[in-house]
Amino acid sequence: MATLAQRMAGVELLVVDIDGVLTDGQIIYAGQELELKAFHVRDGSGIKAWHDAGKRTAVITGRASAAVARRAAELGVAHVVQGAADKLAAFRAILEKASLAPAQAAAMGDDLPDLPVLQNAGLAIAVADACATVRRAAHYVTLAPGGRGAVREAIEWILGCQGT
Numbered sequence: 001m002a003t004l005a006q007r008m009a010g011v012e013l014l015v016v017d018i019d020g021v022l023t024d025g026q027i028i029y030a031g032q033e034l035e036l037k038a039f040h041v042r043d044g045s046g047i048k049a050w051h052d053a054g055k056r057t058a059v060i061t062g063r064a065s066a067a068v069a070r071r072a073a074e075l076g077v078a079h080v081v082q083g084a085a086d087k088l089a090a091f092r093a094i095l096e097k098a099s100l101a102p103a104q105a106a107a108m109g110d111d112l113p114d115l116p117v118l119q120n121a122g123l124a125i126a127v128a129d130a131c132a133t134v135r136r137a138a139h140y141v142t143l144a145p146g147g148r149g150a151v152r153e154a155i156e157w158i159l160g161c162q163g164t
């Protein structure tokens, strides 16, 4: 069984869910098709710092919206899977594309669809307000809730432990 320090040392890819992780989970409907989401600016600057440290990011979300495509492009997210019915399949496809092992991935989630990814990633992180099952499955639970700097907190924590 790997220690938490060992799990963190090898992380090269951060895999994040959108709703409830990179946002607070609210989905605002505007008109027939448009979905509005609010992203936290410090999560964004954290992801940029993550990339500056030579790391990569992937987004896996069950929903699909233009807002996610725009935010991911803005932040230079390497892999974006929207409308993922099977998040574990999407996770495995990303690992293959990135030539990485599951142990080199940290996954962040808030709800049950994220669970298979969390259970297969080297490091499993839950946001503070994740459902109880996801919190129990995580190696680390952030102090910040989803959409309120949880991703930034996880990045600072991993980079800090990696000494970068």
Ligand SMILES: [Mg+2]
Binding pocket: 017, 018, 019, 020, 021, 109, 110, 111
């Ligand atoms: Mg979610």
